[in-house]
Structures are given as structure tokens and as C-alpha cells.
Amino acid sequence: MxxxxxxxxxxxxxxxxxxxxxxxxxxxxxxxxxxxxxxxGEAPMSERHRQARWIPLALGLLALGLVAPLLGQKQKFSESTDVVLVEVPVQVTDKNGDPIRGLTAADFEILDGKKPQEIVQFEVIDLMSAELAERPKPVPIAARRHFLLLFDMANSQIDSIVRARQAAFDLLRGLHPTDLVAVATYSLLHGADLVISFTSDRWQVEQAIRSLGSPELLKQRSSDPLALTIAEREGSSDEGSISEDMDSLAAEHVQEMNRLAAQADREALVSEAKTYAKRLKDLARVLDSVEGRKHVVLLSEGFSTEFLTGEQIQGGASGGNRAVESGRLWEVDSQERYGNTELQNDIEDMLEEFRRADVIIQSVDIGGLRAGGDVRGQRGDGKGSLVTMARGTGGGFFENFNRLDEAMAEMIQSTSVTYLLAFQPKDLAPDGSYHKLKVRLKNGPRGARIDHRAGYYAPKPLSERLPIEQRFDLAEVVMxxxxxxxxxxxxxxxxxxxxxxxxxxxxxxxxxxxxxxxxxxxxxxxxxxxxxxxxxxxxxxxxxxxxxxxxxxxxxxxxxxxxxxxxxxxxxxxxxxxxxxxxxxxxxxxxxxxxxxxxxxxxxxxxxxxxxxxxxxxxxxxxxxxxxxxxxxxxxxxxxxxxxxxxxxxxxxPRLAPREKAQVCLLGYNLDDKLEVEAWVTDHEGNEVKGGKVTVDKQPKRTKQGDQLLGELDTKGLSPGEYQLQVTVRHPANGSASSSIPFEVVKR
Known part of the structure; x- marks a missing residue:
């Protein structure tokens, strides 16, 4: 609203x-x-009502500048901080790929460009440790693994997408509870669309996988502007909020994409591949705004490698080969024989952007073994493009889902220990420039392999940040x-x-x-x-x-x-x-x-x-x-x-004056006259202090809202500062309960 x-x-x-x-x-x-x-006499406020607009996170429109600002307000941003803290998650593994534990800050060295940096913060996060659940605060976002499930609708057939959805469900079950998952789709019509932001909610991720981002496939869509939820939970079953005709609607959508692609000529397909590379490059740049290592699981059949490397990789006596052999070079189509140079450059630019954003692509050929009646037409075998994208970012290529499960299990094991290093670069200009990083291991075990982000982008004015980047920022803050x-x-x-x-x-x-x-x-x-x-x-x-x-x-x-x-x-x-x-x-x-x-x-x-x-x-x-x-x-x-x-x-x-007596209401349930009530004042660190008196009437009152105990907080003897009011009630037969609230004593 x-x-x-x-x-x-x-x-x-x-x-x-x-x-x-x-x-x-x-x-x-x-x-x-x-x-x-x-x-x-105090001025109230009148209101005019307007439904808050839910804006799709359409990455495909970024280049055209058509994505509306966050929640509809025209943005005018200013910078409010001068100190930048750069967090660098690092994994160290032995020659077998197992994580190496027990390292300290003294074992690492960070270079920003060629300048050594002081490590100002150091933390170890071990996902396999029993102590993880006892942490006093959540795992830092930069140390949490991020998985983006990217469904390539433009380069995949209907049955392949159905298999990919099931594989995605299986993948979810193997992740750690601290892992964050997002879902996106790629289509000819919309480019790369974010269906749901990186979230801890597996149920919402499942709804995103089932719907593939189509609003009409949801019975009751969530209006969450940050896209941390996609479907309303009320009245939904395990199958979620997906309508019964989801498969048929999705099939029609994918079938139309394949029909258009099958009719395209070579020039159109090359143009489509260029657009694919440029839009994924946009996606990579946006993902840089997400802290930590990102794993993009690309579920696709790929586009023909012929567009990249030409027909020479196919072997055999093609028309181009015969023309070269006979010396009729003027008959040779250089792009057809050697590949499209412009497309090659676009692909490399895209991969470089993914590397800079600390993104690894795990590409999965969801087509598997194709039948002779493959409707891909001129699109050819896309396996080579999937290999290129995976290897270009340090990821893996998988021809079947069983191998994917095994590889993901190995990856999850090898990345289970993260050393989170942080430094503060000096005189960093807020110009969005890229800075290369190098992390070295000092006196580490022989054969140790160190894995870390390749660099970072300097901050830039918020007026230059895309709305979707701002959404990612806010979603990460919530998470x-x-x-x-x-x-x-x-x-x-x-x-x-x-x-x-x-x-x-x-x-x-x-x-x-x-x-x-x-x-x-x-x-x-x-x-x-x-x-x-x-x-x-x-x-x-x-x-x-x-x-x-x-x-x-x-x-x-x-x-x-x-x-x-x-x-x-x-x-x-x-x-x-x-x-x-x-x-x-x-x-x-x-x-x-x-x-x-x-x-x-x-x-x-x-x-x-x-x-x-x-x-x-x-x-x-x-x-x-x-x-x-x-x-x-x-x-x-x-x-x-x-x-x-x-x-x-x-x-x-509450903000109270010295020597003030403030009324206190304790609201709860099962509060009766058999309770023992204890109330006291502590400093902001939890240490009991002298001064301050709390009295509580032990005769509860029954109200529509619950049981009430009334009392009084006297700040006499408390110096100006921050405090906590602590209360514990104990029942001789039914247990105890405690609560607290912070308050301040201020001079007025």
C-alpha cells in the first residue's frame, strides 16, 4: 500500500x-x-490508498532501462558511509578435495592489487560442526552458499524442462539449512527473469520451480516486493499454490519457444545466441551485488557450438572443406567455418563478468540422450556451449542428473568450511571500478588448494544502482x-x-x-x-x-x-x-x-x-x-x-527520565496467583545493576487479550544510559517464562 x-x-x-x-x-x-x-492538538495524518505495485524482476529489460525503481519511488540516492569493509570468503582444501580445518588469520595474506591488506576481521564457519547451531548470531551472508537455479526455456524442449524441475527438487534436499536458493528463467521473450530471490524458504523455492515464474500458474501469488516469497501459504498443500493445469500451460509456453527457434535461420540463431550472452552478462553483473560465492545451476540443452567454433569441429568433408582443398577460398564462409568472432567475444565477456562476480556455473545438459526425432532443428547439439560456460567459470558440466547429485554432494563437502576474511581498503573511490584480489596461504599444508573471489567492485552511488540490485541488497539484509x-x-x-x-x-x-x-x-x-x-x-x-x-x-x-x-x-x-x-x-x-x-x-x-x-x-x-x-x-x-x-x-x-516511575504491564497466558514473579534491571550487557526498582502486583487480571500483571519501574538511582528490564515468572507445577525489553534513562 x-x-x-x-x-x-x-x-x-x-x-x-x-x-x-x-x-x-x-x-x-x-x-x-x-x-x-x-x-x-497533535496533528494526525490523512491517507489516500493505492495498491502497492508488484514489479517483476525482469533482467531482460535492464539494457532498455525499463525496470521501475524499487516500490515505485523515483530514486535519488546519497552516500552515507566512507568506510568500506570487503569480506572475502575463502575455502582451503587438501589434494583429495577435503576441507582443511584449524587455520587462523595469521595463516592468510590478502593483496588488493599488489598492496597487502590488514585482516581486520576473521571468522570460521564450519557447516559440519555441532557448534554451528549454538552460534550466538546467524552465519554471515558472505559465508553462506548461494545457489541460483536457472531454467533455460529458450534452448530446451518440453520434456527436458519437466526433468529439470524434478532434478531441481532433488537438489534442494541435499543442501544445508544455511544455504540460500534463488530461481530464475531464461526465455526469448523476457530474457533472464528472477522468479524468487535468494531465500532460506525451501517451500517457496519449490513453488518457484513448479510455476517457472508464470503468475497464472499460481493459485494465490504473494505480493512480496523483495521476491523472498512467491506464493501465499494459506490453504495450500504440499503441491503448493500451483494450479492443476500447470504442466499443460508450461508445455504450451516451452513449445512455442521451440517452434520459433526451429523456424529460425542461421543468422537469426547467431543473433539469438548473442542476445543470450549479453543478457546473461547482465545477470552476472547483478549477481555481483550478492555477497559470497554464487553457484548458478544452468539447466539447459545449450546452443550449437558451431556458432562459436565453426564447422571445423564437426570433421568430415563439408562444402567449406572441399572449397579450401581446391583453393576456392572466395566460396568459404569464414563465420560458418571458423565461428562467429563477435559471438565468441560476447561469450568471453559474459564469462569474465561471471568470474568477477564470484559466480561458478554448473551446467547440466537436461536433454540427455536425444531421440532421432529431435525437434531442435538447426539448433544442433548444445553440449559444447554448456561445457564452455562451465569450464570458463571453474564449474562442471554434467550430462545426466545422477552425476550432478554426486558432484553437488562433493562440492557441498569441499565448501563446508569457510574462512571469512575482511579488510578495509583505504582511499577507495566510489566509482564502481573493479579491484583484483589475491589471497595467499602462509605456512599452509603441502598440496593445499585455496579458493576465493577473484576481486570486488568498489561501491558506486545508489543512483547508479539498478532497482534489482537494490532488491538483492534488501533481500540479503532480511536474510x-x-x-x-x-x-x-x-x-x-x-x-x-x-x-x-x-x-x-x-x-x-x-x-x-x-x-x-x-x-x-x-x-x-x-x-x-x-x-x-x-x-x-x-x-x-x-x-x-x-x-x-x-x-x-x-x-x-x-x-x-x-x-x-x-x-x-x-x-x-x-x-x-x-x-x-x-x-x-x-x-x-x-x-x-x-x-x-x-x-x-x-x-x-x-x-x-x-x-x-x-x-x-x-x-x-x-x-x-x-x-x-x-x-x-x-x-x-x-x-x-x-x-x-x-x-x-x-x-x-522506553525513554524514561531519572527518578521517573513508569507503569509496566506484563501480558501473557496461564498467569495465576501461584506464580513467583522476579523483576530486575541490568545494563545493556546483562549485568545486574544497583538502582532502579521494579514492583509487580502478583494478582493477575483476566482480559480479552490475555492475563495481565501490573507493575511499576522506578528509575531512581539509575544514571543516564541503556538498560534492560528483565522479568521471570515461575509456576510451581507448570514451569517458567522470561521476557525483557531495553530502555533508556535520559535527561530531559
Whole structure:
């Protein structure tokens, strides 16, 4: 959804509050069913509704400049950082291809061009280690393996594509849970199209493989602007959201591509091969924006090698050979005999771009043994082109899927240990230039083989980055799973059980005004907001995305003074989730990702559960923004934050004055008078501090939203700084639960 923000006296609170960038319709200060969003006299915001546009990630249109900017806002970017950290994932294997463990930073040397660089960060990621699951933070994106399944629709027959889809399903089952997978297709009509971004969600990847990117083949398509999801999960089976006539529709599509190709003459086929090389070169350049080593699994029958090397590789007494032997050189077609030089150059340029982007192509001949009635016509045997693309990037060529499974298993084993090195180049110009890298192993085992990226591109102004590159950037931020970004923001997610339905989980996102606006001086500004809930398997269970259009002439002063607060929701079944809230300034590219863990309790569980402590904040603290009307109408639930008959909005990160007494509401389930309640204050590192007093009434109140325990936080004795409010409840028979919330003590 996209809205424009305006200020207008009087307002009411949005029914479910969510994160950082939506506008709110407000009409006066009387209080009907919805609670007040701002105090009398504070300016609210009216809204105009427009469905957010989902933009296909069409790589084939890049050269024409026809891909619209991310989420529809014209981009005007500025650089906000001067320090660049270059991460270099390195694999070291012995002569048998097995990973070598136990190396340290002292064993490596990095050269940027010819200049040695200081290794400022060093980390070891061993996917086979039992300690991996106990890591305090997710595996860095640069150290995670990325697989792009690329289905070549233009150079493949119908039955070959069907076999390729099954092979792709089999390949998924052999990957590590930390591996990220994307799906793309190549067709004559669209070029290279990204179906789904690199994601941890295997179910979504399966839907992408089944649909092959055709929207009409999905029963219910996701509207995720970052393309981390493609299909809605609601009401879908293992076969996903794919309609029953998928095979026939896909067959018609591929059959048409083959019919056109079979009718083409040699010149047209050479032109098609040139276009193929140039569009894959575009794909390679875009993939450079993705951190870490990328493996493109090219599922194709290839194009004829004759176009590359000429008929001389075919052998035999062709017309060209007889003309040469008889001296009639004027009858020889040089391109037909020796190959098309221009095409050869295009192919080499494409391969160089893949190498620079740290991409390895694993090419698979999905045609296998072809029958005599092959409909490829003049296209010939494409095996040679597949070999060229694989060997040109350091990958492998596979003539059947069984060998592919074996080779991928070997590759997964050999790349299971990654040494992540990082350095900070000095005086790096933001011009997008390419820098060669060399990593050396000092005093390493004899026969050790070292594998690393060949180089890196210097940053370039965001105004020069393609929209699809920006999408990849944001998708990787979401997949990273840890807090990052230059914008100051906080998130609070509180599960509310609804009998017989998924839990309603309000998501509150608070965004600091000055760090969000930055140096922007334009008339209007879009705040782009994304929310994702991932389960323990990396599946994306629910999402939201919104745009808030801000009229800076009217809202600018208030935005800088107050910041803004977004209120939305997720629908989640019982379980534990990583809620990832991303807010981005659409004009500068500055962003914040904040991650919160949410545990939705089982309805029939007797164990106590506890949401983060809720601290009501004064009305008018923020400019309020809400999720779109369609999202609000999805769930008809009572407003979740109530003290008696009074609604309130809790702070995601309370800011309290010294010696202030703040009310605290503990919301949970199975809270009764038998509980032992312990509450205390720690510093931001978790050490208990002197000063600060927390009292909690041990008599719970039953409400529509759950069980409530009310208390008070007294900041007396706490110096200005960052703290955590910690709470634990224990039941003598049913177990315990704990929660916490960060807060600040600030001088006012």
C-alpha cells in the first residue's frame, strides 16, 4: 500500500500498530471503537490508498532501462558511509578435495592489487560442526552458499524442462539449512527473469520451480516486493499454490519457444545466441551485488557450438572443406567455418563478468540422450556451449542428473568450511571500478588448494544502482537475521492468541526522525517498510510491506522532532519465530533492520508465557502510521493494548527520565496467583545493576487479550544510559517464562 502523510488536528490510534512507514486516516478526537492515536492538538495524518505495485524482476529489460525503481519511488540516492569493509570468503582444501580445518588469520595474506591488506576481521564457519547451531548470531551472508537455479526455456524442449524441475527438487534436499536458493528463467521473450530471490524458504523455492515464474500458474501469488516469497501459504498443500493445469500451460509456453527457434535461420540463431550472452552478462553483473560465492545451476540443452567454433569441429568433408582443398577460398564462409568472432567475444565477456562476480556455473545438459526425432532443428547439439560456460567459470558440466547429485554432494563437502576474511581498503573511490584480489596461504599444508573471489567492485552511488540490485541488497539484509543499518529503530512484537485461529501479532516499529531523514532535502519522501516472520526452518510464514509517502513541507519538522511509529500485524500459528522488520528511506537508501524473537504459545498449553514488558508511552510521542486498510480488515480482533477500558500504545524502547516511575504491564497466558514473579534491571550487557526498582502486583487480571500483571519501574538511582528490564515468572507445577525489553534513562 502507498499513502501520503499530512498533518491535521485530532486523530485516533490505528487499530493494529506496526512498523515504520504508513499513514493513518484520522477524523477528529472523539473516541469510538479505536483508541486515540495522538493527543488533542497533535496533528494526525490523512491517507489516500493505492495498491502497492508488484514489479517483476525482469533482467531482460535492464539494457532498455525499463525496470521501475524499487516500490515505485523515483530514486535519488546519497552516500552515507566512507568506510568500506570487503569480506572475502575463502575455502582451503587438501589434494583429495577435503576441507582443511584449524587455520587462523595469521595463516592468510590478502593483496588488493599488489598492496597487502590488514585482516581486520576473521571468522570460521564450519557447516559440519555441532557448534554451528549454538552460534550466538546467524552465519554471515558472505559465508553462506548461494545457489541460483536457472531454467533455460529458450534452448530446451518440453520434456527436458519437466526433468529439470524434478532434478531441481532433488537438489534442494541435499543442501544445508544455511544455504540460500534463488530461481530464475531464461526465455526469448523476457530474457533472464528472477522468479524468487535468494531465500532460506525451501517451500517457496519449490513453488518457484513448479510455476517457472508464470503468475497464472499460481493459485494465490504473494505480493512480496523483495521476491523472498512467491506464493501465499494459506490453504495450500504440499503441491503448493500451483494450479492443476500447470504442466499443460508450461508445455504450451516451452513449445512455442521451440517452434520459433526451429523456424529460425542461421543468422537469426547467431543473433539469438548473442542476445543470450549479453543478457546473461547482465545477470552476472547483478549477481555481483550478492555477497559470497554464487553457484548458478544452468539447466539447459545449450546452443550449437558451431556458432562459436565453426564447422571445423564437426570433421568430415563439408562444402567449406572441399572449397579450401581446391583453393576456392572466395566460396568459404569464414563465420560458418571458423565461428562467429563477435559471438565468441560476447561469450568471453559474459564469462569474465561471471568470474568477477564470484559466480561458478554448473551446467547440466537436461536433454540427455536425444531421440532421432529431435525437434531442435538447426539448433544442433548444445553440449559444447554448456561445457564452455562451465569450464570458463571453474564449474562442471554434467550430462545426466545422477552425476550432478554426486558432484553437488562433493562440492557441498569441499565448501563446508569457510574462512571469512575482511579488510578495509583505504582511499577507495566510489566509482564502481573493479579491484583484483589475491589471497595467499602462509605456512599452509603441502598440496593445499585455496579458493576465493577473484576481486570486488568498489561501491558506486545508489543512483547508479539498478532497482534489482537494490532488491538483492534488501533481500540479503532480511536474510542476514541480525540488527544492522544506519537508521536508529526499534521493534516490539507481542503475540495475542485468538481461539481457533492463528495468533494476531501486533508489530510496532519506532523510527528515529533525524537518522531516517539524514541529509534529504526534497519535497516528498517515501518510507518503505517490510516485515517477515521466519520459523526455525527458515520458512517465511507471513509478511507485510507498506509505503508511507511523506509531504516534507508539512511533516518535515514533526518528523525530525518526533520520528514515526508504524503499527501492523502478522498472523502466526503456535511456534517460535524470528520477526525481521526492515525500514528504508526510499530517497537515500539508508535503512534499519531490527530482529525480534516471538514465541506464540499453544492454546492448550498449561505453561506460563510472557510477552515483552509493555510500558505505555505518552500520546503524541510519535507521528503515527498504520498498515493499509486491506491488512486491517484481514483480522477482526479487539485492540490488544488495554489498561482497564483505556487503550494505550507500548514503547518498543522506553525513554524514561531519572527518578521517573513508569507503569509496566506484563501480558501473557496461564498467569495465576501461584506464580513467583522476579523483576530486575541490568545494563545493556546483562549485568545486574544497583538502582532502579521494579514492583509487580502478583494478582493477575483476566482480559480479552490475555492475563495481565501490573507493575511499576522506578528509575531512581539509575544514571543516564541503556538498560534492560528483565522479568521471570515461575509456576510451581507448570514451569517458567522470561521476557525483557531495553530502555533508556535520559535527561530531559
Amino acid at each position: 502507498k499513502r501520503a502523510m499530512h498533518e491535521d488536528p485530532g486523530a485516533r490510534l490505528p487499530s493494529p500498530p506496526e512498523r515504520q512507514a504508513e499513514t493513518d486516516r484520522r477524523t477528529g478526537c472523539q473516541r469510538p471503537a479505536a483508541p486515540p492515536a495522538c493527543s488533542p 542476514s537475521g541480525y540488527d544492522q543499518g544506519t537508521v536508529e529503530a526499534n521493534v516490539l512484537a507481542t503475540p495475542i492468541r485468538v481461539p481457533g485461529e492463528p495468533a494476531y501479532v501486533p508489530v510496532l516499529i519506532e523510527v528515529d526522525g533525524p537518522s531516517f531523514v539524514g541529509g534529504f532535502e526534497g519535497e516528498s519522501l517515501n518510507a518503505e517498510i517490510f516485515g517477515y516472520a521466519l520459523n526455525d526452518e527458515g520458512e517465511i510464514i507471513d509478511t507485510f510491506s507498506e509505503i508511507a509517502g511523506m509531504d516534507m513541507a508539512k511533516l518535515g519538522p514533526s518528523l525530525l522532532q518526533k520520528g514515526f511509529k508504524f503499527y501492523g500485524h502478522l498472523d502466526l500459528d503456535p511456534g517460535t519465530y524470528s520477526v525481521r522488520a526492515l525500514v528504508r528511506n526510499g530517497a537515500t537508501g539508508d535503512f534499519a533492520l531490527r530482529v525480534a524473537t516471538v514465541a506464540v504459545p499453544e492454546e492448550d498449553s498449561a505453561a506460563p508465557s510472557l510477552s515483552p514488558p509493555l510500558v505505555p508511552e505518552p500520546l503524541g510521542t510519535w507521528l503515527m502510521v498504520r498498515e493499509g486498510e486491506a491488512a486491517q480488515k484481514e483480522r477482526q480482533v479487539d485492540f490488544p493494548f488495554m489498561l482497564g477500558d483505556q487503550p494505550f500504545l507500548p514503547a518498543a524502547r
